[in-house]
Amino acid sequence: MTAHLLEPHKDRCHTITFDNGKEFAGHERLAAALQTSIYFAHPYHSWERGLNENSNGLLRQYFPKRMDLSNISGEQVQRAVDRLNHRPRKVLGYRSPHEVFFATKVHYTKPPLAVALQS
Incomplete structure (x- = not known):
């Protein structure tokens, strides 16, 4: 599933770092599919x-x-996901992250929230 999601962006996937969980047992297939290097973080x-994090x-x-x-x-x-990526x-x-990843500039339709400062 991960390879399917990342396939359109494989030219931008240079490395991937995983935890040491069993859910990453198929990392060799992912590395081959994306033509990228896979690394594992040390425990703790x-x-x-x-x-x-x-x-x-x-x-x-x-x-x-x-x-x-x-x-x-x-x-x-x-x-x-949308809120965090924007x-x-x-x-x-x-x-x-969206602007950096897609090399675009987002123009927001709403002005930023104003904050009243009290002294």
């Missing part, structure tokens, strides 16, 4: 998966720990 070295934290805004995920609809997942990131020069 979360800093080797920084983007993954940060993304998990951002996803927790939509799906908190201990939440029953069996009741989550595909639409809810897609909404969270969220500007400091590390990307305040561009969104």
Whole structure:
């Protein structure tokens, strides 16, 4: 399934880093299908998966720990994915992952929220 999802973008998949779970047992097929290198993080070295750890934290805004995920609809997942992929990131020069990945500039139709500062 992962190879199918990444196939249209295989020219941008230079490396993939996985955890050491059994769900990644088919990594050789994925590497061959995408013509990319696969790496595995060392156990208990979360800093080797920084983007993954940060993304998990951002996803927790939509799906908190201990939440029953069996009741989550595909639409809810897609909404969270869209919101996160269009969220500007400091590390990307305040561009969104979508803008960087697709080399585009997104023009938002809504102005940013104004914040009233009190002293």
